[in-house]
Structures are given as structure tokens and as C-alpha cells.
Amino acid sequence: MIRVWWIGSAGEDAAMTERVRARVEAVFKLPAELCCDASRPVDSLDLRRGQHSSGRILEWLLQSMAAGADASDRVLGITDADLFIPVLTFVYGEAQLDGRAAVASTARLRADGAKPGDPLVAERLVKESLHELGHAFGLRHCVDARCMMSRSASLPGVDAKRDAPCDDCRLRLAERRKRRTP
């Protein structure tokens, strides 16, 4: 099971999160559901930088899913907060490599002036959500610029990707799934 959870400060764009959920379910071949929990991360805001620590958010997501979650479950947080890791100016998202939590943000996906509700932002969010969840399923960055696991450090890079893995990454995902299945 993959939980897709809106944890942003603004109201949820239900169409956008549903689009993410449907694509996540299709790509990872696992049931995905939207989470309606109204709680939000605390202590993730860095006042000096005016940004949110993606690491803190991941910790919060892990604590939030702990009760009753199956070991194979994953959680994807979606936020409108501007995310950072200490050495970088920003990140589009972050995930535990081969872990259980991932987070993706819309904040920088609008950096070229796209308005909230713009289908382009939803399209980008789908790609970055798949990318971060891919890490949580053990995938590393891919050299194929069209693969969802390609590292994107800028919006043109995000736009160049597809919302699907390349053949190699699809195979890796299938192998990992097989290993997990008893």
C-alpha cells in the first residue's frame, strides 16, 4: 500500500493529488490511496532560510505512519512548502533510499511562473513524486534523461522526463518487487 498524503499549508488540489495517486498505483503496481489526515509536519521550518527541511518532514512522515503500517507500506507526502537540505539551496523532493517515506513539493515546480492549478505543475509533480517514491523502492538516478529516475536539477530537466521508468529501471523495480514477495 502507498499512502499519498497532502501535507501542504494551502488547501488540497484534489484533482492534482488524485492524478498523482493514479499514476503512482499504475507505475509501482501497488494499491495507492489518498490520506485525509489533517495533521501537518511540525518543526520543519527553518526561520533563517524561510524554507522547510525535507529531512525533518521525512522523519515526521515516518512517525505518522508507524502505527498499524505494514512493513511494505510507503508514504508519499505532497506539500507546497519550499524544501531544502542543509548544503543545497533547494530540493524538489527527498526520499529515504530503499526506505519508506518520500516527499515532493510543488513550490519550485512553479518557479517559471506557472500558477497553482496549471496542468503543467500537476504533470511535474507526478514526475517528481514518482521519482522520490522510486528512491524509496531502491532505485538510484538513471542516466536516461527521459526516465522518471533521471536527476533533475532544473525545470527543463523535469519537463524532459516522462512519468514512467525506462526499461532498465522498470526491470529493476520488477526484480525488487519479486524479492519482496515471499
Place this chain on the structure above:
Amino acid sequence: MNPDRTRILVVDDEEIVRESLGGWLEKDGYTLGTAPDGPSALKAMREEKWSILLVDLKMPGMDGLQVLEEARRLSPDTEVVIMTAYATVDTAVQAMKNGAWDYLVKPFDPEELSLLIQKIVARQALVRENTMLRRALRREYGFKELTSRNPAMQGVLDLAKTAARSHSTILILGESGTGKEVLARAVHSESPRAQGPFVAVSCAALAETLLESELFGHEKGSFTGATARRRGKFEAADKGTLFLDEVGDIGPKLQLDLLRALEDRRFFRVGGSEPVTVDARIVAATNRDLKKAVENGDFREDLYYRLNVIPVRLAPLRERREDIPTLVDRFLEQLSLEMEKRLEGLTDEAMEVLKAHDWPGNVRELRNVLERGAVVCTGALIQASDLGLISDTGTPTAAAAVPNGAPASLEHVEREHISSVLAFANGNVSQAARILGIDRATLYAKIRRYGLRRGGEGEEPAA
């Protein structure tokens, strides 16, 4: 550019920086290590090889510049990138002066970091490739490839190796195919001029006037067709080695020109009036008996002594049969790579055939025979029958048939055999030389000497 081979060590006193940066880079497929301070980083460097160090400038105890200095000493191939939250031009300049690859101000842009790491990885891949190619070249042309179990040959190779380190002229004597050019290249690669060019000229392959222009170059308009000034091989070999192959075959006029060039270390281009000075080490080679040629008046005595400073004689393969197994192993390894075919070796019978053969074409002939065997063999082992040295009746094939049972001179048999091989090869000199196991230059010389047509049928009219 393979991230798997790139090992990155993140050195920072802040745990959160080590973890977040390490995690970020790990997702690119790099192998990550972390160290909380300078001494731990240097310990990690002594224990393992790291491709890139990302080092924080301000750390308690040993700062980033000190780590950089030590890292350069411990592992000059490791590239160091300095990170700091306190950007000052002075420290940036100091870091670059001390050999840092670059300088990043925290927090840095994700794209900037990605590009920086990719650039370093690409450069290190190029450096690795360059090193491998250099090693391969040294293996190909160095003395390591010239080993022998024959005591006399070992003495010859030792002499050549010692002589290589001097600037003296070396004269390599030996039959066709004994490896004169291979030895000349080894001499060059072992010499203080190894970084300079190695230029080979086959003196037998060209007519005298062409050879003169080839060696000394020509000025524009010096003869019909000289549409531009052209540098000769002497000039091309400046600060390097000029290998004059088949030097015994050059004509009287060129012998004199060559003698002057060697004595004065300068010469005139064909049609030129300005002397050209060069600094080239001469290595000459011939399969002729130069001393006899001097006695017969075919070769200038003064040039002979000028070239014969350190004579080195390469023994024919039939005089060092003990080297055949080693040569076979080496050639099969090369052929296996070139042909992308698995070759495990020869059957015992095939090896016996090789040891029994007389090898008139010497080492070159051995390689050609093995190449044929490697092409023909159906499995990974070359059979005796694959080598083409045994006739259908099981007897070794003769180099050329004796005409009508009448005794014939060696020269006559050689002439007839070359003629028939040229005809077989439809006049293709390269192919004929390969079949005969001699180089093209030698074949050209023999064609001229015997007055043969390249088509092989009949004689050229006597001049």
C-alpha cells in the same frame, strides 16, 4: 563516465551536512564515505582510494585547507572541492592555489553540484583512459615485449636497453621479420627522448629521389608537383628518434647526403638554400651484410662507421627456437583480443610443427602463421593442420618447388617463389608480403632486385 567507480568522501563536522549531502550523492550511484574531521578524513584516505573529497573549510582542529594540503600529498589523483558557508575571495584563492578543483559556497545550487561532480568524474575517466593507453603503448613497444630465453639474445637485448638510454646511434642487424622495428621502438620508448616523436622511414620502399624528399623535405617549386613546402622525416623526428629501416638499400648520392646530415646535424631541404638544424637520434636497421657491401664498394665506408656506433644483431628465430612458446602465447593473446575470439593455445602436435619449422620469415612469419591458425581453427585450440605448414601428404610444405629436379640456386628459387606469390596476390604487394612473411619494404627491394613485375608474370625489361 561510470558513477559506480567514483568514490566520494564528504568531510564536514556537521552530521546533518554529511548525511544530507551523502544521501543526495548516493542516489546518483556514487560510493559514499563520510568523515567528521580532518584527521578521520586522512585516515580514510590512507586506508582506501577516494576519487573526490568534498571538504568543509571551517572545522575545529584541522581546517579544510590543511586537509587539502595533506590530501594532495597522500593522493595527488584525488580531486578536492572546498565547501564553506563563509565565502571570502582570499580563502577561495588560497584553496585554488593549493590545488583544490573548485570552491562551493553553502548552500549551493543542486545543478551546480551535479555539474561539478560530473565534470570531475569525466576528467578522471579521461585521465584513467590516457594512463591505460600509455601503459598499453609501453607494453606494445617497450622492452617488456622483447624477452628471450636464448642467452645470446638476452645479451643483445641487455646491450640495446643500455644503449637506449644514451644518445648514440644504434645499428640493428638482422634478417627480415626478426623484429628490427619493434626493437627500434623499444629503444625509443626507453630513451630520454621517449616523449618525443618516433619516425620510421623505409629506405627500400622508395626511389632515390622520392626518398631524398621524404627524408629532407622540399621547398615549394623544387620539382614538378612540389606545390608547397614540405617538412621531411628528419624534421618530423626533431627531439625524438628517426628510424632508418633497410638503410643498406639506399643509393650512392643519398648515402652522401645522409652522411652529411648525420655529421653536421643539419641539412638542406630539396631545392632549399637555408640549412635546417635538427636534434634527432638515429636508429638504423638493415638485413644486408653492410661490411661486405662496404668491401664491394656498394656502401660508403664513412657512413658505415657513422651508423655502426652500437651494432645490435637480432638472431633469426631458427637460432632461438626456445622462444617460440613464449612468442606463441603473446601473439595468441593479441590475436584473441583483435579477433574477439577465444583462443586457448595450440595442440602439442601444432607446437611441435612450429618448433620444427625453419622460419625464413622469422617472428613476423610466426605471427602470420598463428593468425592463419586463429582464423581457420574451429575451436579454442589451434590444430597443426590449421597452421598451413603441413601439406596434404603430411610433409612440411617447401618454400618453392625445385624446378624439374635440377639443382637451382637459392636466389633462383626465391625469385620464382616471389613471382608466383605476386601472381597469386594479383600484384597486391601488401598481401604478397604477408604471405611471404616479410615486410613490404623488403618485398619492394626484392621486386626491384629481381626485376619482377608486380603482377608476377614475366620479367620487367632489363634496364
